[in-house]
Amino acid sequence: MEMQERNDEKTSKKFSKDLIQKVIGSFGKYQLWVCLLIFVSKFPVAWHQMAILFLAPKISYSCDESGQNNTCPCPEPTYDTSIFSRTIIMEWDLICEKRWLASFTQTLFQLGVLVGSVLFGMASDRFGRKNPLLVAVVIQVACGVAAAYVPEFWTFTFLRFLIGASVGGTMVTGFVIIMEFVGTQYRDITSALYQVPFNLGHMMLPMFAYFFRDYSDFQLSISAPIVILLCYFFVMPETPRWLIAVKRTDEAIVILERVAKINKRPTENIRADIEAYQASIEKQQLKKGNILDLFRTPNLRKNNLAMAFNWLTCSYCFYGVSQYVGQLSGDAFINVAISASVTLVGTFLSIPLMRVIGRKSIVIIFHIVCAICLLVLAVIPEGVGSVVCASIGVVSSFIVFVVVYLYCTELFPTVVRNAAVGFSSMSARIGSMVAPFVVETRDKGLWMPPVLFAVMPLIAAGVTLLLPETKGCELTTTIEEGEAFGKKKDTKN
Template sequence: MEMREQNTDDNKKITTTEEKDVILRITGSFGKYQLWLCILIFINKFPVAFHQMAIIFLSPKVSYICTDTNTNNTCPCLNPSYDKTIFSTTMVSDFDLICSKKWLTSFAQTLFQLGTLIGSVLFGMAGDRFGRRIPLLVAVVLQVTMGIAAAFMPEYWSFTLVRFLIGASVGGTMVIGFVVVMEFVGTKYRDVVSALYQVPFNMGHMLLPVFSYFFRDFRHFQLSISIPTILLLCYFFLLPNSPRWLIAVKRTEESIHILERVAKVNGRPTEQIRTEVENHQKAIEKTQLKKGTLIDLVRTPNLRKNIMAMSFNWLTCSYCFYGVSQYVGQLSGNIFLNVAASASVTLLGTLLSIPLLKLFGRRTLVITFNFICACCLLILPMLSGGIGTVICASIGVVASFIVFVVVYLYCTELFPTVVRNAAVGFSSMMARVGSMIAPFVISLGDVAVWLPPLVFAILPLIAGFTTFLLPETKNCELMNTLEEGENFGKKSTSDKSIRI
């Protein structure tokens, strides 16, 4: 059915959409069950933050004296004596990652992010093939076992390989966890919930300096951030499968059982659930859309332009957030306070993004905060250090993270149903590429101290201008077909046709 967008109240449009959605009609948009499920899934974002940001304290900046020549931080150095004033051992001191081996520190984090990329793809595919529950349980078990095992790895390569596997598990828990939440929550609440999904990550980031303060040995630190993930094993008993996925693969009886339980918890009627689900099953078997592929995203000019601009934004915000967050740990001053301050303002930024998403368009927010991030990073080399440097870098981090929050939702709205998973998956892959590059940019500080922030500033500046090419999606119905996706944004907003 074709429908022209009218100047009606947003809530009326959302209500109409949710009335058409059988799952939401049965369970409600957001009730006690969805609240409980959000809490259950959100806790896995704490270990995601622990492991993704751990490199800040696994390999902090460490000075040394070369005992052969009695000089500070010089190369080559056969017998370094490391400063243990702050940290008793780090990756750098334990594996002697200095001079010709200094690049291995950045390489370790790059491999971790490569693991996250591969895990996102493999577990995402497994989630479509085997359901959300089993792949998420596998990712959790992998994360618990490899996280603890990493603390006992005796040398660099075994430690890095295990961290690669931790990265794969992190990719799995992030992707599948987000999908599970989005498939249970109604349209009216998805923008708020998608932003709140990032809050536990911010809180986990804030907790890292606490762990590191009390565990100054990098192996003890690794163990301390891994043991709490054992709590996630409760998923074996508490995590439901997605009724949407069960209906899609014709496991109707299981989906009815889950939907009846959700409806009871939310205080909704259960008498007609079986009839509604069975009728819905028959309807989608007749009208099921042909699935699109990644090739379909680049086959036509408008979709090709949109996926290129969107994926570049994902690459940029990941590149800046992970890179500049790690860079903050290298700044002068107290490393624990620096990282805590950076994480705290990022949390404020995440909370700020909720009203911003309600008030402003997706494109406006992405452009604005890309430019704010770029400006802060361009100013950074002009500062002489101290608290001003930390504040400026922290604003850059929070701006890039707000972009991260927005593009999650923006990408979901910008592409039609048949290629939506492909678009989000490809954009997520590009985000991992950005986070893989970032550690090597930080190492440019050995060439010149002003170089890392300058190089970090270039991409958000380009991304801000690139986003002008994208159409606005706020208050638009989700598209279904490739034809709609190709035509979207070509017409004026006053004559926008959307299929539902």
């Protein structure tokens, strides 16, 4: 009897794994359409996440009383408006004892991303993928535009927190929608290409800042175009996988038949197949895990903590060094554009790397490359060389970011995979929340930020040695399989 139940479970799992992909295909015209829709939402994600580069750029000021430049205390500063006519630093005098507030507004933004990722992630499991995405888009449009006009710092910072929450929501739900439509063999490429619009959005940011030198105009310029995402109300589909999971089978069948027709797939047996599948999963369902299961057994606990530290490190370095580039001497617009352009190259480079080299090797190599570049940055004078070193550091950490997402999904069993990705994502947000304050240590010594950023990837490279390789390995399903994975010699490609 027990053997039969196990066989039924395996049959059910195989059925559920392959059926929707079999019905609509791995990647066709409809999947391309969905990807393009979601990719558009990544542009404003980049604009808002990196906006601090031009909301609070490096600003010089003179003190009327002392006649000296950039000194404290300075009760009546006169700001240099030759490059930026108005920034949040000028607007609310965020200098001297209030200097930390400029970093604090970015930290609260990243806290918003963390909170939004968690809340919208839970909402997407309960209310579907489409509706939480629509809510996130509306919040992003409304708060983004409002932030351009509020006259008070704390109101502005609270609105930035809400924008961060909406950014977290669009990232989480958008990625899930893509992954639930795209077939297994295309998910690694798609997950990497998902970062391309972010890179392009990052590259566009200096253009916005160049033409809009007042922070209020700049904030409006990166928020108003998001209105286009309101078209999601009419064109964004719900995912059939979620509809089937919550027993809204008829709605799922309608969508699947439409997708199959667009992808030129047969539609005759869809209703019968889906109804049979629905009946099979009602008889036999896999026990769901939760975040506590990641800490109950030693191997999963070790893998989870090591993976979370990797996410924290690459987020800490990417956002921190990207912000640091904007503080370097030279043209801020060109510095940021170069840094963003190199990151785009890194995204495309990560695709063949993931096909050829193991995940573990890529993560270790680029952590070390990032650390070396940042240590060199600490000892060379500011100029072209420092921008190059910082840009290589940024792109190295971003390559790790791309790879570690796939690495995490492959490392953990199905029943706790979302929990593992969620925990790692929370760790990444902690890294990005701390990073702005590290950039501020530049006032104490030009060498301090690069060294403080370099230490973490060196440690992370060592921590990654504790992880097993996942390239070419079958995905695990149960807690027991996940606990056993990597204890013996791993299967490597």
